[in-house]
Amino acid sequence: MSLTNAYNPxxxxxxxxNNVSVVFKDNKGNDVKALDNVxxxxxxxxxxxxxxxxxxxxxxxxxxxxxxLEPTSGNVRVSGxxxxxxxxxxxxxxxxxxxxxxxxxxxxxxxxxxxEIMGYSKKDRSDRADEMLEMVGLTKFANHYPQxxxxxxxxxxxxxxxxxxxxxxxxxDEPFSAxxxxxxxxxxxxxxxxxxxxxxxxxxxxxxxxxAVFLSNRICVLSPHPGRLSAVVDVxxxxxxxxxxxxxxxxxxxxxxxxxxFEGGSL
Amino acid sequence: MKKVINNIRNSKALVMLVWVLGIVxxxxxxxxxxxxxxxxxxxxxxxxxxxxxxxxxxxxxxNGMSCTxxxxxxxxxxxxxxxxxxxxxxxxxxxxxxxxKLSRIVEKIAAPYLMLIQLIPILGMAPIxxxxxxxxxxxxxxxxxxxxxxxVATNTLAGLNSVExxxxxxxxxxxxxxxxxxxxxxxxxxxxxxxTGLKIAAPMAITASIxxxxxxxxxxxxxxxxxxxxxxxxxxxxxxxxxxxxxxxxLSCSLMxxxxxxxxxxxxxxxxxxxxxxA
Numbered sequence: 180m181s182l183t184n185a186y187n188p189x190x191x192x193x194x195x196x197n198n199v200s201v202v203f204k205d206n207k208g209n210d211v212k213a214l215d216n217v218x219x220x221x222x223x224x225x226x227x228x229x230x231x232x233x234x235x236x237x238x239x240x241x242x243x244x245x246x247x248l249e250p251t252s253g254n255v256r257v258s259g260x261x262x263x264x265x266x267x268x269x270x271x272x273x274x275x276x277x278x279x280x281x282x283x284x285x286x287x288x289x290x291x292x293x294x295e296i297m298g299y300s301k302k303d304r305s306d307r308a309d310e311m312l313e314m315v316g317l318t319k320f321a322n323h324y325p326q327x328x329x330x331x332x333x334x335x336x337x338x339x340x341x342x343x344x345x346x347x348x349x350x351x352d353e354p355f356s357a358x359x360x361x362x363x364x365x366x367x368x369x370x371x372x373x374x375x376x377x378x379x380x381x382x383x384x385x386x387x388x389x390x391a392v393f394l395s396n397r398i399c400v401l402s403p404h405p406g407r408l409s410a411v412v413d414v415x416x417x418x419x420x421x422x423x424x425x426x427x428x429x430x431x432x433x434x435x436x437x438x439x440x441f442e443g444g445s446l
Numbered sequence: 447m448k449k450v451i452n453n454i455r456n457s458k459a460l461v462m463l464v465w466v467l468g469i470v471x472x473x474x475x476x477x478x479x480x481x482x483x484x485x486x487x488x489x490x491x492x493x494x495x496x497x498x499x500x501x502x503x504x505x506x507x508x509n510g511m512s513c514t515x516x517x518x519x520x521x522x523x524x525x526x527x528x529x530x531x532x533x534x535x536x537x538x539x540x541x542x543x544x545x546x547k548l549s550r551i552v553e554k555i556a557a558p559y560l561m562l563i564q565l566i567p568i569l570g571m572a573p574i575x576x577x578x579x580x581x582x583x584x585x586x587x588x589x590x591x592x593x594x595x596x597x598v599a600t601n602t603l604a605g606l607n608s609v610e611x612x613x614x615x616x617x618x619x620x621x622x623x624x625x626x627x628x629x630x631x632x633x634x635x636x637x638x639x640x641x642t643g644l645k646i647a648a649p650m651a652i653t654a655s656i657x658x659x660x661x662x663x664x665x666x667x668x669x670x671x672x673x674x675x676x677x678x679x680x681x682x683x684x685x686x687x688x689x690x691x692x693x694x695x696x697l698s699c700s701l702m703x704x705x706x707x708x709x710x711x712x713x714x715x716x717x718x719x720x721x722x723x724x725a
Contacts, residue, residue: 245619246619247615247618247619266618266619266621267621268621269620269621271619273615273616273619275612275615275616277612279610279612279613279616281613281630281631281634281635282635282712283634283635283637283710283711283712284634292630293620295630296617296620296621296622296626296630297620324711324712344620
């Protein structure tokens with residue numbers, strides 16, 4: 180088995196999460212702590228997962244990185260800048276839980292949307308979209324409309340759209356959680372292949388331990404009530420990863436290690 | 447047997463046929479009852495074939511014109527004014543919806559007025575407009591526009607408000623400008639709603655225009671309608687206008703559907719997949 184590792188930690192910090200706390204008001208007006216003093220760094224080119232049960236604040240944390248949410252205290256720095264600055268520079272690619280495609284646009288036009296917003300020429304847009312379509316294996320469906328595609332294919336369009344702008348950082352919020360197991364495993368391999376090719380930093384939110392272990396080189400384990408970082412687990416499985424790795428004893432060990440790292444171990 | 451039932455259920459044409467047949471049967475039952483009991487049954491409910499025949503009857507009924515001629519000559523001015531009012535109302539409705547979306551204050555100020563205008567009966571509003579304009583033509587346009595703009599504005603606004611949060615977040619993450627968000631996201635997503643508004647408004651604009659006709663004696667479908675009812679000419683002019691305007695109303699609605707299909711490829715796709723699903 181090849182021991183090449185797509186992730187070459189240069190140890191340069193890309194995203195610094197500095198003592199981030201987020202407090203919401205619930206509908207009774209009480210304070211609810213969604214995130215409590217979360218502090219860690221994400222390195223350039225990493226595939227990092229934010230893993231935890233619902234209510235652990237993993238999506239909240241992703242949203243503070245994406246500048247969709249302001250931390251109540253603490254801050255996030257991306258390449259030394261604020262998330263807002265990075266967002267205005269259009270360096271984020273986001274994939275949501277639902278594909279969020281524009282129904283009136285064809286698959287190709289959906290991938291071109293952010294490129295249009297960024298002012299690419301017509302030809303550049305088209306070329307880039309074609310390249311992305313090929314990457315996610317949807318070339319034949321370029322002129323289809325989203326509702327003509329299956330859920331898995333729609334999510335692939337969303338991924339192609341996110342990678343199309345060549346973002347510095349890819350933020351993925353449970354992108355595969357609505358898909359069936361077979362589609363999911365296929366998309367895992369697709370995503371890893373694209374990541375290895377592009378070497379972007381990926382922050383991947385999930386509640387699925389196996390998924391986190393299979394994809395990431397590092398897992399941030401978050402525990403709920405209040406959401407806090409309970410462990411950071413290194414995943415030493417070599418890249419490129421293959422489906423049969425899921426059946427190795429080491430994979431199982433890593434899964435139990437992650438499971439046991441939840442605070443209180445009460446899972 | 448089950449297959450046959452399924453086929454019938456899925457066949458739009460058959461459903462339509464049953465529908466039309468049902469109306470014809472009920473109509474004719476009453477027509478026969480009326481014919482047997484009343485002295486002038488054509489004033490209350492003539493037979494369908496009598497109405498159809500009157501369309502082809504060359505006998506002049508007024509000013510040397512046959513029934514069909516009376517209907518067509520008068521339809522021109524009523525429908526063209528209805529059309530103009532419809533276009534103006536559509537434009538105002540659409541722009542108002544965008545303004546209401548752009549500004550909460552505009553929405554809060556405009557919403558009660560919209561409701562109010564909609565609550566005033568058209569029968570009460572029409573004479574006021576006529577008294578103000580002294581012109582039956584402009585009154586038709588104004589009333590048709592007033593009736594049109596409300597469904598267009600409310601439906602379009604509903605469309606603008608139907609865009610889910612994730613789409614906004616996506617546009618936000620690309621640092622899209624406000625104008626970009628409107629042109630690339632909000633306006634395209636409100637188009638199906640906008641057309642729903644048009645489909646509701648089109649027959650209403652025609653009805654309104656006919657109604658305004660009845661206020662004055664110088665032509666238009668509504669004018670002929672009331673004259674025919676007052677027996678100034680053959681009662682079949684009335685029946686012909688009723689049938690004609692019903693058909694035009696339905697056609698105006700399907701015209702909107704047809705235009706929608708033309709401008710939005712999405713609609714074509716939906717039809718296609720629906721057909722496939724039914725087959």
